Amino acid sequence: MYKVKAYSAASATSQFASDTIPRRETTEHDVQIEILFCGICHSDLHTVRDEWSSIMPTTYPCIPGHEIVGRVTKVGGEVTQFKTGDLVGVGCMVDSDHICPTCQDHQEQFCHNGTFTYNSPDKHGTAPVTYGGYSESIVVDERFVLSVPGNLNLAGVAPLLCAGITTYSPIRRWGDIKGKKVGIVGLGGLGHMGVKFAKAFGAHVVVFTTSPGKKEDALRLGAHEVIISTNGDEMKKHVGTFNFILDTIAADHDINAYINMLGRDGNITLVGAPETPLQVSAFALLFGRKSLSGSLIGGIAETQEMLDFCGQHNIISDVEIIPIQQLNEAYERLIKSDVKYRFSIDMASLKGE
Numbered sequence: 001m002y003k004v005k006a007y008s009a010a011s012a013t014s015q016f017a018s019d020t021i022p023r024r025e026t027t028e029h030d031v032q033i034e035i036l037f038c039g040i041c042h043s044d045l046h047t048v049r050d051e052w053s054s055i056m057p058t059t060y061p062c063i064p065g066h067e068i069v070g071r072v073t074k075v076g077g078e079v080t081q082f083k084t085g086d087l088v089g090v091g092c093m094v095d096s097d098h099i100c101p102t103c104q105d106h107q108e109q110f111c112h113n114g115t116f117t118y119n120s121p122d123k124h125g126t127a128p129v130t131y132g133g134y135s136e137s138i139v140v141d142e143r144f145v146l147s148v149p150g151n152l153n154l155a156g157v158a159p160l161l162c163a164g165i166t167t168y169s170p171i172r173r174w175g176d177i178k179g180k181k182v183g184i185v186g187l188g189g190l191g192h193m194g195v196k197f198a199k200a201f202g203a204h205v206v207v208f209t210t211s212p213g214k215k216e217d218a219l220r221l222g223a224h225e226v227i228i229s230t231n232g233d234e235m236k237k238h239v240g241t242f243n244f245i246l247d248t249i250a251a252d253h254d255i256n257a258y259i260n261m262l263g264r265d266g267n268i269t270l271v272g273a274p275e276t277p278l279q280v281s282a283f284a285l286l287f288g289r290k291s292l293s294g295s296l297i298g299g300i301a302e303t304q305e306m307l308d309f310c311g312q313h314n315i316i317s318d319v320e321i322i323p324i325q326q327l328n329e330a331y332e333r334l335i336k337s338d339v340k341y342r343f344s345i346d347m348a349s350l351k352g353e
Contacts, residue, residue, distance in 0.1 A: 031088065044132075047119055068132075152310060179202060182243065191246075243263060271294070
């Protein structure tokens with residue numbers, strides 16, 4: 001066991017503060033990683049403030065961070081996929097049971113015995129729970145470590161490990177969208193990645209937003225059209241014309257308005273998670289044989305596919321790089337959606353602590 005510097009929250013109402021946490025020694029199948037950048041996900045905020053206590057209560061101290069990019073500093077004797085010096089990433093999971101049907105299907109994100117990167121029981125006994133990427137280094141089973149393309153900006157790669165795969169997976173799973181009309185609801189951390197992926201796959205991309213001020217940015221990111229969803233006339237023009245819609249909104253909203261945008265056999269997939277149940281009109285689905293589904297990140301193989309795709313198409317997240325000392329300020333700004341479009345922590349800033 002060894003000690004590393006980190007930033008932790010001591011309670012749901014505490015500010016982040018400098019801390020020292022334990023990491024396990026590298027076993028035969030482990031990879032030790034020096035963390036270079038770590039993205040800030042809205043899930044980090046929910047967990048730190050124990051806002052999901054009914055589903056997954058937070059154990060303190062809490063060290064979030066599941067959008068990790070770093071460099072390999074040590075490998076176990078049985079590791080075959082990585083070597084010292086490699087650029088790698090770690091996403092939302094660091095282990096699973098490897099034997100259940102979902103793991104056998106390379107869908108580890110649905111494993112009932114999976115281990116999340118932070119706030120999950122630590123089966124190695126290093127700490128009560130796993131500690132995430134707001135830290136100097138991490139040790140991870142090689143099966144949950146990903147290769148990062150060397151041609152991409154690492155600060156912008158970090159959010160791909162969550163925001164990237166969360167939007168890539170449903171778009172990819174929907175099938176060939178080249179030339180098809182695809183809608184992206186919301187232009188935030190998830191939505192802006194949805195625009196980039198849909199454009200790269202050759203779709204006609206339309207952004208739905210309530211903010212007229214986001215139109216210019218949506219077009220810059222690759223959208224072909226922008227619909228102000230509060231404008232009834234604009235919405236009516238597009239009723240029944242979409243093949244696929246990715247809904248990234250995490251707040252309560254009228255899902256039926258977007259179901260009505262779908263053409264026959266169209267699908268709308270939720271990747272945002274509103275706290276209250278959405279009211280869905282059965283008739284909106286029945287007439288047109290439309291479908292409503294949800295999606296949660298992706299398995300390790302699909303996440304690697306996503307990173308390779310990003311390397312080929314030069315896709316990264318739009319980020320604001322911050323030192324870790326600005327973490328508390330960043331969280332307050334995150335609540336106000338005051339970031340375009342993700343924060344990425346430069347972990348070199350931790351060295352001076």
